[in-house]
Amino acid sequence: MLIRLAGGDVIDPVNGETGQRDIWIRDGLLIDRPEGETPDETHDVSGCIVMAGAIDIHSHIGGGNVNTARLLLPEHHAAHLPRPANTPLSNAGWSTFQTGCLYAQMGFTTVVEPAMAPSAALHTHLELADIPIIDKATLAILGNDDFTLSLLRDAKSSSMLDDYVAWIIGSSRALGVKVINAGAAASFKENVRSFSFDDMVPEYGVSSRNIVKSLQASVTRLGIPHPLHVHANNLGIAGSADTAAATIAATEGVPMHLAHLQFYGYGIEGKRKFSSEAARLAELVNGNPDVTIDIGQVMFGQTVTISSDVMRQFTAIGNANPKKTVIIDGDGNSSGGIVPYRYRQDYYGSLQWAVGLELFLLITDPWRVFFTTDHPNGAPFTAYPELFELLMSSDARDAKSTELNPSALELTTLASVRREYTFEEIAIMTRAAPARLLGLKDRGHLGPGAIADVAVYRRSKDIAKMFREAALVFKNGELVVKNGKVTHYRWGKALRLNPPPDKAMIKRMKDYHDERYGLSLDWFTFPDTAIARDDPFAEVPCNS
Template identity: 45%
Template sequence: MIKLSQGTIYDPLHSPQSRVGDIYLENGQIVAAPIQINTPLEQHDLSGKIVMAGAIDLHSHIAGAAVNLARLLLPKGKVPKLTPLPTTWDTGRSYAEMGYTCAFEPAIIPHNARHAHLEMQDIPIIDTGGYVVLGNEDYLLSLIARAASPQQIQDYVAWMLAATQTYAVKVVNAGGIDAFKFNQRSLQLDEAHSHYGITPRQVLQRLTSAVHNLNLPHALHIHASNLGVAGNVNSTLATLDALEGLPAHLTHLQFHSYAATGEYGFASGAALLADKINQMPEISVDVGQVMFGQTVTLSADTPRQAAMQGFAHPKQPQFLCDAHGQAGCGIMPFRYKHHSFVHALQWAIGLELFLLIKNPWQICLSTDHPNGAPFSSYPHLIRLLMDRSFRNDCLQQLPPAVQQYSQLASLTREYSLMEIAMISRAGVAKTLGLSNRGHLGAGALADVVVYEPHQNPEVLFSRPLYVFKNGKLVVQNGKVIHSPCGGVQTIAPEFDPQIERYLTPYWTDFHAQALQGFKIHPDELSLDGQRAIYRQAGRN
């Protein structure tokens, strides 16, 4: 048993105020204070230290074919000091060295799921999990076009989650990636797909309902249409209305928050969206904050990546492809520049969203790694949220028009440590429906992070004193000392097994791989017998 004594505990799920107290770890879990201790006790005096649960990243591209292709497209070292895409080994260790103990790969194309799992298995220390991308594959679009029953769609969604051993469902530019193959360059919410005759609104509504009725722990994870397009705030607002009160998660909201007004036809729509979300408690979001510097953008949203042709930095051909007829893939190296009005305004818009969305339980910290910035920039982002004068100093370095077309300069809010614990831990776990993560109560996984207080939050969050993963000390003084296997978080939804009567011939006719080979068996997730599988049945 381990006793963490007298630390200052930030555990927003259980208390809105920090408190000084003890935490006990045993058999990989946090346990209640024992009445008497019969086992050897390892004790750490944490007086004056900050204690939080392990942080969780709910949207970070860390594994799978697209990530691997991006690594090939921009190998480490090609640009000096460039590390936007660490190896699997460095991914787990770098996350752990910031106090993260779990990260979710948000874009698993069904036929690439096995590859994504192999890479996730290779990521040490942190637990992982994946979201399966649906809503652009012929099978589902045909079901919707044929007005299939809600039960048929639910069975298909649940079967896909089981077959790909993923945790949640994501939709990317609903129907729009597929429409691109039929030469439609974009698909607006009520615009019909030229082949199926159905609209993104229908795809979104059918998927949102299916996920809701299946009682999945995480609501539908939505990458809305018109990613990065000036004026897209209107389609994002319309998308929120289309959900008709059902819960959903809007991802990398910053890339969907642009007005098309002003001298440059590009202005912040963050206030409009924040007002809307402040009235929709059933909605959660992550930001997809942009930071300045070199990165690589990668997305299943082929039409939007294709539209960005010519903006690559360094100048080199981008990668665009179809992904097994189930989605797409676009990859392009990209540099966000301080002196670019557009990039600087994107930076400001992300921060506006953080500061204008009032309830920290609704908003999750993300850079959509590596799209807005590498995840290694989180401590810097936290400083921008916690320190208004630092934020305004940074704003002063940017093109003056940024202040004209966003209200960032006037926002006085500063995040507290407790609010940081919400947007990086407790709220993320709540958004994901994970009851055993993101908090420090009995029954939670023994993922605990200890920080030295520091007046600069960037320093504080860059270098934890200790990180415990499943009750084992893995990071000390900001450095990994032990790299155990991470686990994988999956879900086991119920479905009618008869669905395979329809899927088997479809797979035989239209896919390169037979159905039984496509399905991933749970044994494949723990080949070496060391990797834990955390199963979640549904939201209770």
């Protein structure tokens, strides 16, 4: 099948400047214009914006904690409207099926679930396999489990830690490693209520910094393309900017990704002792080329916060809306908390909203700042179109600001920042840069050889409408969305690394599970066939 997208305004920062040209697709891949061949299918996209399919690097779309949130909140579905129609189970509330459809409609073709507990990897992958259309990937959580902490306490060799990380990555089918408030979940079980970067985990005598630095080094040695993905300490509290600053300073020449930086952008100035430190953090990020960040933008309305940072979630119980929560002290890295929350246009909500936008606008390099709401923690991903509009239009920001708490906004620089994202910057931030960050060379651009993930948007003054309803979306060369509606179902893959496991580590894991849990390792591992879809995984190579 030869497909031609004719006459679109192609925005492809990886392969050249913006300009009008045709895009050619054959057998799921992008190709150069074939000489002398007639396309089987031509789509006139003149006047439209054509980009690669978008990639979301941090969105909680599946797994045990997400599913527990569904269980806690059957009334929560309205937050995920609007709903697509005429596709199997796509009307099905806050579901895996709807997740794939809604992402595809916006032109997203790859999404990373950033918090997979390795011990519950099968559950996560079962859910991801029921998300249609898009490709998925996961980051395996490490840093709060007894095995890692014991290795660090006992000063075992770095190669043993590498073998363990490689085994976790391989057996859980992950694309990278995430550390979540390193050491805090383990400390919380010992009744520790706050935990900073240089605090020690009781019993182990290992600091959060040591955990982060050790895993960061291991990820680098193993050639895992995505840098260690760090959910830092002290999320959400006034003064957390100091923690973020300390974490940024700890990169020490090695790449690190800081997740949802907005939730750390808070100082202690003002009458309420809650102010914006976004400008300071943006300056730190701008000055440290080893750091990449995503935002975790807050948008207003009802949502539910879902996090494996159980210590933080426990402290947030008092703010739950509605007043019901689930707190899980799981084994290893499977802890978490589910706390429903409504972002109001009050002082605190207004400040959080502004902090996120300040970070977006003050961090100058679109290759190092990533577009997220930390779905659903800052807002459901369905709020993305409105967020694109806020980034691309200072008038839209001004208009929204008039509805918000003025004393909060006065403590920010937002009103003075007139930057507007260009389409090229949007394409970098949501396509090219995520692909590079994750090591996905086959996507994020429109060059020959890339998989044919293509999003076509009809130009409109209404930026949110434009990004909410893509005119056309192709996934692996298959037309899946037309005029903002899903027209075709397909099943994507979960992208994974597959480092070879060390035989001695496998034996250690068998002995460990047998001794500590009284169960064989088979209880915690699974064959690909357990997913019950054809070829559910696709391998991404590690760096050599």
